[in-house]
Amino acid sequence: MIYTLETHIFVALLIPLIGGVGVALSDKLPNLRDTITLATAGVLFANIMVILPHILDGARPEFELIQFLPGLALTLKVEPLGMTFAAVASTLWIINSLYSIGYMRGNNEVKQTRFYVCFTIAIAATMGIAFSGNLLTLFVFYEVLSLSTYPLVTHKGNAAALKGGRIYLGILLGTSIGLFLPAIIWTWTLTGTTDFTLGGILEGHVSAGIAGVLLFLFMYGIGKAALMPIHRWLPSAMVAPTPVSALLHAVAVVKAGVFSVLKVIVYIIGIDFLTETGTAEWLTWIAAYTLIAASVVALTKDNLKARLAYSTISQLAYIVVAASLATPAAVAGGALQIVMHAFGKITLFFCAGAIYTATKKTEIKDMRGLGRQMPITFLAFFIGSLSIIGIPPLGGSWSKFYIMLGAYEADQLIILFVLLVSSLLNIGYLMPIVVRGFFYSPLGQKDPVVKIGEERSFLSWENVKEAPILCMLPPALTALACIALFVLIDPLYQAILPILKP
DSSP: OOOOOHHHHHHHHHHHHHHHHHHHTTTTOOHHHHHHHHHHHHHHHHHHHHHHHEEEEEETOEEEEEEEEETTEEEOOOOOHHHHHHHHHHHHHHHHHHHHHHHHHHHHOHHHHHHHHHHHHHHHHHHOOOOOOEEEEHHHHHHHHHHHHHHHTTTOOHHHHHHHHHHHHHHHHHIIOOOHHHHHHHHHHSSSBBOOOOOOOOTTOHHHHHHHHHHHHHHHGGGGGGGGOOOTTHHHHHGSSHHHHHIIIIISSSHHHHHHHHIIIIIIHHHHHHHTTTTTTTHHHHHHHHHHHHHHHHHHHBBBHHHHHHHHHHHHHHHHHHHOOHHHHHHHHHOOOOOHHHHHHHHHHHHHHHHHHHHOOOOOOTTTTGGSSSHHHHHHHHHHHHHHHHHHTTTHHHHHHHHHHHHHTTTTTTHHHHHEEEEEEEHHHHHHHHHHHHHHHOTTTTTOOOOSSOOOEEETTOOOOOHHHHHHHHHHHHHHHHHHHHHHHHHHHHHGGGGGOO
C-alpha cells in the first residue's frame, strides 16, 4: 500500500480506534493495556508530524470519507488552523496518557479499560474535528466527541457523577441539535455548500440581518465554547476523574468548541464580511461578560477543580472575543490562545490531580503549607498559572498580547480595559493557591484558625510527599512547555498566518 499524504489524514482517525480495540482486548492484562495506550498515542503523534511539514509548505490535502449527495459529503481536509489543533491534541495525549496511568492506578480507579477505550474514541473524534473539510463533517465528529466523553464524565457511577453527566450531555446535545444543526442546514440552503473556504462563503448570499441570526445559531449551537448562559455543563463535568478534566479542558472538548468557533468565523462567515456588516458586536460583549463573570465566580470557589473550571470558561471567552473582533491580530491571538491555554490549563489540572492522589484533598483551604512537601507540583502550578495570567516569559503572554492588539486595531478600548481587569482577576484566583501552599503554615501548627470551644483541625504534612512519578512528571513537562512556547512564538505565528490571508 502506498501511503500518500491523503492516506495519513485518514490514518489519523484510524490509529486511536485501532488502539482502542487493542486496549479492550487486553482488559485482563493491565500492563499490556497501558502499553498499548501509550504506543497508540505515540504512533498518532508520529503520523501527525508526517503531515505537519507539508501543511507548512502550503499543501492542503483532502480525503473524502462518504458522499451523501453531490456537494454534500464527509470530507477531511487539513489547513493551518486544524493542523495546529491536531498537533496540540496529539502531543498532549501522550503526556495525558502517562498521567492517566499514574492517576488511575494511584487512586485504584475501577473500570480502567472502559476509561481508556472511551479516551481513544474521543481522540479519534478530535482528529475528525481538526481535519473537518466542511460543516457537516465537523458536526458529525462534534457529536461523537460529546457521546464518547459522557462515560468518562460519569466514570465514578455515583449519583453526583450521573447528575453531572446528564447536565453535560443534555446541554451539549441540546445546543448542537437545536441550534448548530439548523445553522448548518440553513447555510447549505443559502449558499449551496458547507465547505470551509478561506474568506467565508456567506458574502453575496445573505444580508447582514440573516448573517447575524446565523452567527447567533452557530455561537450558541457550539455549546462546547461555554458562552454564558450555556456554560453549566463544564463545571458539572468536574465530577469526573482528573485525567478526564484534563481531556475536557486542554486536549479535546472545550478546545473543539473554540476551534469550531474560529473555523466558522474564518471559513464560513469570513473575517472581512463580519467586519463590514458589524454583526458580531453583540458577541463581543457577551464574550466579554463571560470573561469577567466567570473569573469573579472562580474567586468564590474553594474546591480547586471548580475554580479551575470557571477559569476555563473565562479563558475560552478570550478566544470568542478574539474571533468576534475580526481583526487579523485578534484572530491570530485567538488561535494562539488555543495552544497556550491547552498547555497552561492541563498543567493546573495535572497538579490538582497530583495533590488529590498524594493527600486526597480537594479544597484550597486544606492546602496550607503543602507546597513545602510537594515543591515540584506547586512550582509547576505556579508556572502554569503565570501562563494563564499572561505574564512573560510564559507562552500565554503572547496570545493575550495579540488579542489586546486586535482590540486596539478594532478601536475597542473598552475591551482592552476588560482584558486588563480579567488578568487581575486571574491573579486573584490563582496566585493565592501558590502562596497558601508555600508560605502558610499547615492549619493547627503555628496559626490554627479555630474558634474557642470548637474541635481543633490539624493538617500535618510530615508524611506527605510528591505523588507517584507518573502523576508528578507530566505537569513538570507541560510547565516547561509553557516556557518553551514563549520562545517558539515565531514559528507558531507563521504556522497560523495563512488563515489571515484570503
